[in-house]
Amino acid sequence: MTGNKDQSAARRALIIETSARLPWPRRLALGAVTGLLWALWLYLWSPLLTLLVWGGTVLLGWSIARPRLMEGSLVPGLLRLVLAALILGVGLLAWAFAEYLRFRNVERRRWTSAVRPEELAASELTHPGLTPERIILWQQSRRLRVHHDAAGHVEDADVLPLP
DSSP, rough: OOHHHHHHHHHHHHHHGGGSSSHHHHHHHHHHHHHHHHHHHHHHHHHHHHHHHHHHHHHHHHHHHHHHHHHHHHHHHHEEEEEEEHHHHHHHHHHHHHHHHHHHOOOOOOOOOOOOHHHHSSTTTOTTTTOOHHHEEEEEESSSEEEOOTTTEEEEEOOOOOO
């Protein structure tokens, strides 16, 4: 009898029964993992939930449509919906065809031209004393430490050796 009591006490000692004793980051992590696993569990049930919603929608739709079908007012309403869908579809196709005719021979995509080092040195984004030779050196280097002024313009750069 005492052996079973000792085993259950040892088992209980391995389980933390009060989460208040855990540090807050661990409690936060455990809560986040628990929430994620609950979300995963609900996500795995989503196909069945979708099937139930579809079934309920079909039953509700049939219960609404059946009396109207019996009295004959459903078919004209459905025909109006089909006609509206056809008119909207033809309108969208006409718009797409008009845009095709408008842009069929226009190639709007083009490569951007490369900026030459002389243009970059003369740019207002760089320091006035910067030379094209320094920019070429920077472009050919593998590692740089770039220094900027308060406005964010390039002042200078240090070429760093590879590690």
